[in-house]
Amino acid sequence: MSTNQSTLGQLIAALGLDTDNEWPHVVRERLVAYGLLGLYVFVIWFPIYFIFITSIKPSGAVLDIPISFLPTQPTVSNYVEIFQNRPFELYTLNSLIVASTTTLICVTLGTVTGYSFSRYDFVGNKALLLSIVGARMIPPIALIVPFFTIMSNPPLIGGLTGSLYDTRIALILTYTFFNLPFAVWIMKNYFDGVPESLDEQARIDGCSRWEGFVKIILPMAKPGIAATAILAFIFSWNEFVFALVLTSSEQAQTLPIAVSLFVADDFVDWAHLAAGGMIAALPGILFGLFFQQYIVSGLTQGAVKE
Amino acid sequence: MSTEKQSLRRTLDRLFVPLTVGPTMLWIAAVIVYPTLKLFWSSVFWTNPINGQREFVGLRNFQRLIFAEEGGAFLGLAPDFVSITWHTIVYVGLSVSISFALGLGIALLLDKDLKGRGWFRTAVIVPWILPYVMSGLMWRWMFQSEYGAINGLLTQSGLLSSKIAFFSDGTLAMMALIIADIWVFTPFIIIILLAGLQNVPEQLYDAAEVDGAGRISRFVNVTYPFLKPSILVALTIRIIFDIRALDLVWVMTQGGPGKSTEVWASWLYRTAQVFNRPGEGAALGVVLLAVTFMIVAVLYNVFGDSPY
CATH class of the missing domain: 1.10.3720.10 (MetI-like)
Known part of the structure; x- marks a missing residue:
């Protein structure tokens, strides 16, 4: 656990979120900025992720219900087939x-x-x-x-x-x-x-x-x-x-x-x-x-x- | 060095400008000026679809697109013209304003002194670099009525009990288009505004902070004056590129359902290529060209000093 904590500590320090050196409001502002940017990046990359996993699903599995958001049985067959x-x-x-x-x-x-x-x-x-x-x-x-x-x-x-x-x-x-x-x-x-x-x-x-x-x-x-x-x-x-x-x-x-x-x-x-x-x-x-x-x-x- | 060689050198030097500018100008004359003149020329002809005979019709093509008439009686504006213009205004207006607000927010966040912001910047820019066709089809897949990710998320999380057929409803289809458009073009706003934010002198922020200026006052009084030229460029390019954009509309809705997402660009393409009426297509092209230059002129007269 202690190693975990120290990596976390290092991460916090690396991102400038440690309160030792900065005013608390600066740290809070940075946290909010990271949170918002992270959320934005997650939302805009989600469609790219979804079309990518669609491309590596077996072509029949694309129409499975419920929709799977993880690449079950990843395959390159779709890529091979479009060239064939x-x-x-x-x-x-x-x-x-x-x-x-x-x-x-x-x-x-x-x-x-x-x-x-x-x-x-x-x-x-x-x-x-x-x-x-x-x-x-x-x-x-x-x-x-x-x-x-x-x-x-x-x-x-x-x-x-x-x-x-x-x-x-x-x-x-x-x-x-x-x-x-x-x-x-x-x-x-x-x-x-x-x-x-x-x-x-x-x-x-x-x-x-x-x-x-x-x-x-x-x-x-x-x-x-x-x-x-x-x-x-x-x-x-x-x-x-x-x-x-x-x-x-x-x-x-x-x-x-x-x-x-x-x-x-x-x-x-x-x-x-x-x-x-x-x-x-x-x-x-x-x-x-x-x-x-x-x-x-x-x-x-x-x-x-x- | 022999004298001939010297004089050749001198002659080549004297010809530097003609030789470096001339070919480009000839090229531009061939691929820009000539087609543009031909556009105006084509817009005043009507081509018989059966035998290909061309007939000079003056401004009839424009008239037929814009005005409704029956038996020579003037009935006002053509319903198609009105509704398609309205769709274009809604599409461009909402896409541009939402993506501008979003882009400004993200640019302000990325302008902060954050570790790892290079990574964020890269991650944020990518959607704009992808082929629009791919992005449009990707969003069509996201919004797909049975197997799309959005319906999947909404129903599998229990938020909705039944799936939504986004592309069967005019308003929802327009919303899907606008979301795709915002996704594709917000990075462009971010890039331009982020470059503009780098022009704001850091000391001014510090001075404003010392004076006790709040966040909003700092933005209005310090950031905005320096950012204004970038805002103008971002908005101008964003608007004129959105009016002309066919890619997303064509691969996502083809103007449907019915004509509920038909915009000027898709109308132009449909008229010229699908219905094979080049004269009217060219007339629409002339209108689009005129509107583009008008928008640029208005934006620069209202908000700016010098164009580019």
């Missing part, structure tokens, strides 16, 4: 290709353009920047009609490729529409925080603008680039509306569509849906757990900074 009975490897591949290509395009263009916006006062600088801010406000769903028309019969390249409907290229092009302005904006704000004296020093050392940008500034911008890349990847990976409008078969359909396909008119295959949903959610959960600070900094750079 449905082309989940293709959906996953499509999601990976679409999200990473979109990210690559937007990060590359966003980085170089963001840098120029941050450093150079060229003609039309303000107007172009304002148009980028405005572009971010366009509701993507408003554009489903024109994007459907354009992708079904693309101008300029239409004669070469025919229709882009139900291709990954259509999704990549469409996803750059909401990711590129965002990438330019975050990177511009990020470069604003990199001191201009570094550019000047590079110039004095005999670097051309390109060399200075690539050798000196770009390495400094790695955290900003990482934040942009992670957000662009997540936005593209999670996108549903355009995938719904622009694709119709497994040659281009992505994971969000694949998951929604488990819903038939009257019947929903919950066990397999849960497994598919967990696969679709995996990158988000991993990014959230390991790269949280990039997501936070990217969002705040993108939203709050002037």
Whole structure:
């Protein structure tokens, strides 16, 4: 018991709840804060827990009454079956290709353009920047009609490729529409925080603008680039509306569509849906757990900074 | 270094801005400006669903969506337009206000000097990063009438004797949607407000405490002025993203039962894709675009000084 008590004592001290060093009201406030945060986290994670245990129950056990809130007889069969009975490897591949290509395009263009916006006062600088801010406000769903028309019969390249409907290229092009302005904006704000004296020093050392940008500034911008890349990847990976409008078969359909396909008119295959949903959610959960600070900094750079 | 090489370097340097900005602008022209112009263009045409013939109809598409008329007689606003607009207001209004209050509370708690708050922050952010489709279906499963967790908890704990068919009742279905929406988007509010709270100088809190200011007075007089820009951004983005959001509605209720959870986004999708009436879908897109810019303008004129 004494060891128990001492671990408890250590925990209390570690959380700053020991009354020896602090005023009692401070300690009470901390206790309340922990209690409220703990409750909130418990409530918001409960649905994730429930869909996770649904995914590892035998598919028949999902419809047992009373509902069991513990994973009885855990199994991976639902995960195996969605790859066997449905082309989940293709959906996953499509999601990976679409999200990473979109990210690559937007990060590359966003980085170089963001840098120029941050450093150079060229003609039309303000107007172009304002148009980028405005572009971010366009509701993507408003554009489903024109994007459907354009992708079904693309101008300029239409004669070469025919229709882009139900291709990954259509999704990549469409996803750059909401990711590129965002990438330019975050990177511009990020470069604003990199001191201009570094550019000047590079110039004095005999670097051309390109060399200075690539050798000196770009390495400094790695955290900003990482934040942009992670957000662009997540936005593209999670996108549903355009995938719904622009694709119709497994040659281009992505994971969000694949998951929604488990819903038939009257019947929903919950066990397999849960497994598919967990696969679709995996990158988000991993990014959230390991790269949280990039997501936070990217969002705040993108939203709050002037 | 040879002179040619030098002059090439100089030329490339002079072209730095055009070469770094130009491609992005061309790209934006192709994937944003062109589709947006095409949206306006499509909104004034009517496409014959049988032979695909397009016919210029001016503002007829807008008229047909917004106004009710019979035999040329004007009968007022279209019932669908009124009810769907109302659903959108209820959905966006309740989701945004509740998630704002909740997000502010959690952000204030996370701003405290607590050990392990990094863990809490991570745990709190995750719902926003998951695919909306997955979150919507997850909540549909939670609220499922027979085997869902919420009915399970309510009946197995003895609180309720019979299960509730959430998605058979318009009000309950709307409530389920709003709960899912709050679950998904509260993290966004938390992130933005937490960043804003970091701008509040610590000394001001201490000074206020010395002056004997209470909790509420401290928030109103110290925290709020510094937090205001973040509040504005959080609310603006939250509202304009909610008006456009189709994912949750489409996978949870598809606008049903009946039309009781139909919102603008699902109406637009249904009109354009399900009913194959691109002209009217584009007209709705134009309305949505206009409403979005109006909301941003109003919010910034009422509460803020400069947009972004």
